[in-house]
Amino acid sequence: MSITVMSWNIDFLKRQASSSHGPPRALIILNQPFSRPLFDRLWNSCAWRCCADGGANRLYDIFSDALDTRSAFLPDLIKGDFDSIRDDVRAYYIQQGVSAVQDDDQDSTDLMKCVAAIEEKEHAEGTGQHDIIILGGLTGRLDQTIHTLSYLHKLRTSRTRVFAVTDDNVGWVLDAGKHVIEIDHDLLGQTCGLLPIGIDSTILTTSGLRWNLDNHPSSFDGMVSTSNHLVPEEKEVSIATSKPIWWTVELKSSGLV
Structure with missing residues (x-):
């Protein structure tokens, strides 16, 4: 059985983005x-x-x-x-x-x-x-x-x-499942977070981050992955979560000027 992977990007923040594309x-x-x-x-x-x-x-x-x-x-x-x-x-x-x-x-x-x-x-x-x-x-x-x-x-x-x-940042909800987030380092700073908001707990597995998680539980009563970092060499971040979480990442102010 194939597993659906949700893909994400922030192309709407690019300088050349227009309402007629995407x-x-x-x-x-x-x-x-x-x-x-x-x-x-x-x-x-x-x-x-x-x-x-x-x-x-x-x-x-x-x-x-x-x-x-x-x-x-x-x-x-x-x-x-x-x-x-x-x-x-x-x-x-x-x-x-x-x-x-x-x-x-x-x-x-x-x-x-x-x-x-x-x-x-x-x-x-x-x-x-x-x-x-x-x-x-x-x-x-x-x-x-x-x-x-x-x-x-x-x-x-x-x-x-x-x-x-x-x-300061952009954020959205990642539903339970697998996600691949395209990383535009010209727009994004290094700090990001995976926040277990609105749930009791979740199990997280990630790749492409400075501090990755491998089937690690996350909850407000336990570990919360705040102040994690993007890796300059990585062009995407992969996240698997058993419950919905908030993904947030800082914007680079110089990337919008």
């Missing part, structure tokens, strides 16, 4: 700070872009020194309960023809509302899944970070690829 991608901008170089890479690589409530403030403000270019970066949708978006920002984007949808459902977060919008778009158009790129979600308030970790853990059962990206 799988269709959707960008969700959260209400957290980000740099212009990171924003440019993600915006250009995604075909559809959505701001989660106050994420619209972040998008608007990043052009405070380049007002003439702001109108060239209009999201397809702004969605949330609108407890964070500023009045001037909301008015500007509505004037520019951007759809701003207020959803007061308090049983879903703004991130969840945006993912629901992507799924509605996919269903209406009859297309395959987008890869979802979340700009933010791993910095700032701890409770919001935990929500990102939890929500992506749950999404693994219905979405093929969902990434969370900040200026």
Whole structure:
């Protein structure tokens, strides 16, 4: 019986990435700070872009020194309960023809509302899944970070690829099974981690890391592989895990400039 191996890359962060190459991608901008170089890479690589409530403030403000270019970066949708978006920002984007949808459902977060919008778009158009790129979600308030970790853990059962990206790192959930991750050393720093979040424990086997694991148990009560290192000579990392885990790796700031 053949064993399925899931392959991963971060081509959406490459300078030459565009929305017309590779799988269709959707960008969700959260209400957290980000740099212009990171924003440019993600915006250009995604075909559809959505701001989660106050994420619209972040998008608007990043052009405070380049007002003439702001109108060239209009999201397809702004969605949330609108407890964070500023009045001037909301008015500007509505004037520019951007759809701003207020959803007061308090049983879903703004991130969840945006993912629901992507799924509605996919269903209406009859297309395959987008890869979802979340700009933010791993910095700032701890409770919001935990929500990102939890929500992506749950999404693994219905979405093929969902990434969370900040200026410091990129991370995603590896479901139970075998994975091969393409390593772009021009974009990635050396530090990485395999985090047993949302599970009791897992058994890990890896190759391509400085400190590899061989059928080693990992749990919050036991060993957690944090501050592991990529190896400059290795072009890929292989990971086998018996339960879902979070994979995270630092971004090289010089790789985005």
